[in-house]
Amino acid sequence: MDIEKIMQDLEHRNPGEQEYLQAVHEVLESIADIYNNNPHFQTAGIIERLIEPDRVLTFKVPWMDDEGTVHINRGYRVQFNNAIGPYKGGLRFHPSVNLSILKFLGFEQIFKNALTTLPMGGGKGGSDFQPKGKSNNEIMRFCQSFMLELWKVIGPETDVPAGDIGVGAREIGFLFGMYKKLSHEFSGILTGKGINWGGSLIRPEATGFGVVYFAKEMLSDRKEKIEGKKVAVSGFGNVAWGAVTKLDQLGARVITLSGPDGYVYDEEGVSGTKIDYMLELRTSNEDIVEPYAHEFKSARFFPDKHPWEVKCDIAVPCATENELNKEDALNLLKNGCICVCEGANMPCTPEAIDIFRGNRLLYCPGKAANAGGVATSGLEMTQNAMKLRWTKDEVDQRLHQIMKSIHGACKHHGQQADGYIDYVRGANICGFLKVANAMIDQGII
Ligand code: NDP
Numbered sequence: 001m002d003i004e005k006i007m008q009d010l011e012h013r014n015p016g017e018q019e020y021l022q023a024v025h026e027v028l029e030s031i032a033d034i035y036n037n038n039p040h041f042q043t044a045g046i047i048e049r050l051i052e053p054d055r056v057l058t059f060k061v062p063w064m065d066d067e068g069t070v071h072i073n074r075g076y077r078v079q080f081n082n083a084i085g086p087y088k089g090g091l092r093f094h095p096s097v098n099l100s101i102l103k104f105l106g107f108e109q110i111f112k113n114a115l116t117t118l119p120m121g122g123g124k125g126g127s128d129f130q131p132k133g134k135s136n137n138e139i140m141r142f143c144q145s146f147m148l149e150l151w152k153v154i155g156p157e158t159d160v161p162a163g164d165i166g167v168g169a170r171e172i173g174f175l176f177g178m179y180k181k182l183s184h185e186f187s188g189i190l191t192g193k194g195i196n197w198g199g200s201l202i203r204p205e206a207t208g209f210g211v212v213y214f215a216k217e218m219l220s221d222r223k224e225k226i227e228g229k230k231v232a233v234s235g236f237g238n239v240a241w242g243a244v245t246k247l248d249q250l251g252a253r254v255i256t257l258s259g260p261d262g263y264v265y266d267e268e269g270v271s272g273t274k275i276d277y278m279l280e281l282r283t284s285n286e287d288i289v290e291p292y293a294h295e296f297k298s299a300r301f302f303p304d305k306h307p308w309e310v311k312c313d314i315a316v317p318c319a320t321e322n323e324l325n326k327e328d329a330l331n332l333l334k335n336g337c338i339c340v341c342e343g344a345n346m347p348c349t350p351e352a353i354d355i356f357r358g359n360r361l362l363y364c365p366g367k368a369a370n371a372g373g374v375a376t377s378g379l380e381m382t383q384n385a386m387k388l389r390w391t392k393d394e395v396d397q398r399l400h401q402i403m404k405s406i407h408g409a410c411k412h413h414g415q416q417a418d419g420y421i422d423y424v425r426g427a428n429i430c431g432f433l434k435v436a437n438a439m440i441d442q443g444i445i
Pocket residue numbers: 090094096132163164165166167207235236237238239240258259260287288318319320321343344345370371373374
């Protein structure tokens with residue numbers, strides 16, 4: 001496999017899609033040896049088929065605001081690969097959404113979902129809609145208009161969307177209601193549903209919990225514990241909230257949170273009612289983290305800065321892609337950080353990752369570390385199919401077990417001669433092999 005040639009062709013066909021090209025390049029680098037040593041992958045054109053989405057749907061989403069003004073947004077669903085199960089992946093509502101971002105997320109989702117051990121293919125969707133500052137009714141009308149197009153291409157055995165940035169329980173509710181109305185059918189076509197209408201216990205916490213379970217496994221491999229560690233977390237959304245909750249339970253001290261406006265530093269740690277306050281911040285509809293520093297005297301706000309300049313043992317980026325760059329990585333290293341575990345998708349730039357791996361830091365990419373979210377979505381689908389509901393403990397135990405198994409698989413495929421575990425290689429190789437072998441079994445389609 002000639003990586004540079006594949007990348008050139010890909011860039012030619014997808015000009016300017018930086019995030020997508022970045023995600024593909026990382027996977028190609030990891031799997032090059034295995035691919036070249038197994039000519040049947042090349043014969044079956046696996047790479048060429050993997051990097052082209054099965055299909056991409058784009059559509060117009062017209063909606064009317066509370067003042068009667070009409071707005072038009074663009075909606076998308078990228079159905080990337082269904083070799084091992086129905087397309088599965090979240091919906092993102094954020095003004096930065098474009099095809100490059102959704103293709104990168106859909107591509108990552110193929111490998112992530114394969115790692116969960118559950119039968120789910122990869123997909124992603126969303127819109128450039130800005131939920132910030134919108135009323136409940138405006139969000140509802142937008143979701144209804146979005147589903148008016150999306151419903152034709154999804155289904156419990158076809159494609160099962162869920163939440164991501166800007167799409168939480170409220171949006172999933174409005175989307176589900178509209179699907180039900182259009183299809184005359186009550187079925188598990190979305191995950192992250194409300195607990196009284198098909199949702200799974202623990203799904204809201206699952207991504208963050210899973211990230212911490214994974215970090216615990218990484219640390220224990222080096223005879224380290226989470227207890228007593230200082231942790232820098234970015235974001236204050238769903239994933240950050242779940243991670244902070246579990247870190248606090250396990251006796252770590254979370255000293256930062258961040259938003260698009262900057263970060264807050266809380267030397268005493270984010271715990272107890274401060275964690276509940278994170279949910280208040282989310283629902284305030286302003287999407288800034290600064291009010292935390294007004295609410296709690298122990299905290300200070302640093303405008304327009306990332307939290308990676310603070311002294312911490314562990315860094316858990318939970319906001320968005322490329323939020324931790326080379327300079328941040330060097331800062332973390334200088335300050336004695338030993339572990340970086342990604343809650344968000346692709347939050348570290350390739351240069352930052354090179355620094356972590358080069359210096360033998362414990363570093364795990366999101367496609368393995370944050371797979372607990374989609375894994376619990378898979379558990380929600382199973383419960384829907386069986387028409388029953390597991391207890392909180394049962395789901396949590398399954399989630400914990402899945403994260404341990406992902407760690408084991410990454411270790412198996414990522415162990416280096418000097419004993420270092422390269423989780424990037426481990427995750428990419430393990431996910432790739434599962435999907436590639438399924439594609440070979442199913443012929444050229
Ligand atoms: P939320 O919407 O709950 O929170 C996301 C946070 O990141 C918000 O504070 C948001 O603020 C901020 N953010 C989003 N985009 C940007 C940007 N371009 N620049 C700066 N800040 C930004 O989303 P989640 O917690 O669900 O998602 C966080 C990350 O975790 C994402 O990378 C997502 O893909 C990933 N993830 C989510 C899973 C889930 O189940 N929810 C599962 C696995 C991964 P604002 O909107 O104001 O910019």
